[in-house]
Amino acid sequence: MSIEAEQERSSGKEQPAEVCPDCLPDPEELGWPQPAPTVANRLGLVKFKPDSNSHLRIINGEVCRHTCRRKYCTHSCPAQVYRWESEEKVISIAFEGCLECGTCRSGGCPYGNIEMRYPRGGYGVQYRFG
Ligand code: SF4
């Protein structure tokens, strides 16, 4: 025992319990730390019930073709709903996978060239939390 510890002991101060590292449970056996859920895992909790009609629409294809050089929507949409079809020179819309986050109508297209509505009631993305 160190001199300081002996002085504290003799002064009547309570000593903290000594912890033996070998007696502590193995964190791996406890499954600790739990891995944080990845975005992919979280999105695995999401279900889709696509409507028959798209709730997303490009307002003016000419703007996509001639004005918008960087095709921003293909980068800003987290679900990669928009794709530039270079042969046809159009933006294709995989509306079935839309997460309804609203990015594409609030800056995701700097030209305001996307009309986004919400799907009919009971259709679209269905979030589950787990
Ligand atoms: S960002 Fe807007 S203008 Fe550009 S390609 Fe997409 S929808 Fe068209």
Ligand code: SF4
């Ligand atoms: S609402 Fe969100 S997920 Fe749906 S198309 Fe727009 S940016 Fe993509």
